[in-house]
Amino acid sequence: MDIFSRREFINRSAILAAAAAAGPVVGADSKPAPTAAARGAEKLRVAVVGVRGRGMSHVSGFLNKDVNCEITTVCDCDEAVIGSAMKKIEAAQKAAPKYEKDIRKVIADKDIDVVSIATPNHWHALMAVWAMESGKDVYVEKPATHNVHEGAIMLAAARKYKRICQVGTQSRSNPGMRDAIAFVRGGKIGKVDLAIGLCYKTRNSIGDTGLKMGEQKPPATMDYDLWCGPAPLTMPKRKTGNGTVHYDWHWFWDFGNGDLGNQGVHEMDKARWGLGQTRLPQYALSFGGRFGYTDDGETANTQLCLFDYGPAAKMIFEVRGLKTESYKGAMVGNIFVGTDGYVVCPSYGGGIAYDKDGKETQRFGWIKDEKAAQGGRFGGSDQHHFDNYAKAVRSRKHEDLNCDISEGHLSASLCHLANISYRLGREMPIATAEIFTNNKSFNEFGKGLVAHLKANKVDTEKTLGRFGYPLLIDTRSQTIKNSGDDEVTAKANAMLFREYRKGFELKEIA
Helix, strand or coil, X not given: CCCCCHHHHHHHHHHHXXXXXXXXXXXXXXXXXXXXXXXXXXXXXXXXXXXXXXXXXXXXXXXXXXHCEEEEEEECCEHHHCHHHHHHHHHHHCCCCEEECCHHHHHHCCCCCEEEECCCHHHHHXXXXXXXXXXXXXXXCCCCCXXXXXXXXXXXXHHHCCXXXXXXXXXXXXXXXXXXXXXXXXXXXXXXXXXXXXXXXXXXXXXXXXXXXXXXCCCXXXXXXXXXXXXXCCCCCCCCCHHHHHCHHHHCCCCCCHHXXXXXXXHHHHHHHHHCXXXXXXXXXXXXXCCXXXXXXXXXXXXXXXXXXXXXXXXXXXXXXXXXXXXXXXXXXXXXXXXXXXXXXXXXXXXXXXXXXXXXXXXXXXXXXXXXXXXXXXXXXXXXXXXXXXXXXXXXXXXXXXXXXXXXXXXXXXXXXXXXXXXXXXXXXXXXXXXXXXXXXXXXXXXXXXXXXXXCCCCCCCCEEEECCCEEEECCCCEEECCCCHHHHHHHHHCCCCCCCCXXXXXXXX
């Protein structure tokens, strides 16, 4: 199956070749664009974009009295979903905010200081860059980007226009998590050279419509052309009706990045943070597939990824979308493995330290018991993250951010690199995952993944999984180096960016 058309391949390749020749995009210093932001003690005026789901957390975060903000505008291309946000804001501020359907009107509004973005992934980078070019600061949901090169452009925009851009991986602001990571990086469990990230969340079938792409109509209340924006103007198939357009986009490549870019980016971000890695890995590899049912979804519901930073550190990340047990007390979270012990950081709450014999030695955050350690949300990460952002907007120092766009770009890129490896891979029986690489830890997880699929009645001898193309990465230019197959390497590099629809182009920052 072709990943994209020859025309799109040529367009992407030309853009990336020019960017690679110029070296990494970091953005030159320049005078900031005219702005009304950071007016000392005055309220920051905020527009929240996308309010059906995650955007409501943005509404709550900016309504909190400690951030001293006013939500002046709500923007969503589907007018049917704005009711809860409008009512909540009006009740808190005693005045209704303005409603805009089109993000371009928000960008043009000189009375807005901050644009807070909670849209589908494919819009994140373009909205953020438009906002920063217009002199606005940005809070953008995870993953920061839909593809690798978008992150370089966002970073360039933030530095050139002197904007404050925070990415919504809120665990970085959780006090318990910060204590756990400090413990890991402080050598308290010895040398840490392996971080394991987990996303064990059941993802049910979205159904098989039997329709061809585009046969189903979008909601009548939605400006679907605007919803697609930079992505192709095609309607993903939805068995359960138009309502799922607001979530199932995660499982379609044009709009989402699978669970790697949904829950997974939180855990990969924490894993990279704990390892202290501030660049892309030298090598990335992924195996997976959509197992256990047949539906219209395109992304993997089961995926195992390896990121190699050289002798100093490696990262393993695993997605399980079928029913499973926890791993070392975590369903969603991280395990940091050191020479003298390990630390388990389940979900958003903090962590538990163990010695080499598995005896608990210390707890961080508000994890009270083993049941709590296996999943939920703890510690008020969201509000801490919004508080941190508002302070950085006022200080005008991106170094004050707990997750500056430079960090968000690197963590999102892990998702994208693994997905590129996966999509360019070849199909083989799932059982092959038990001996996929020469990395002992990765093969152990491969065996565990095969056993997990067997437990879910997947025939691992006959069912085919996709075994990824190994990516050798030039960490300076953030491109894929040749690794034996020129044609596939060229396709991998082309997938670092995308072709943007006319009127929604994301351009390089000079």
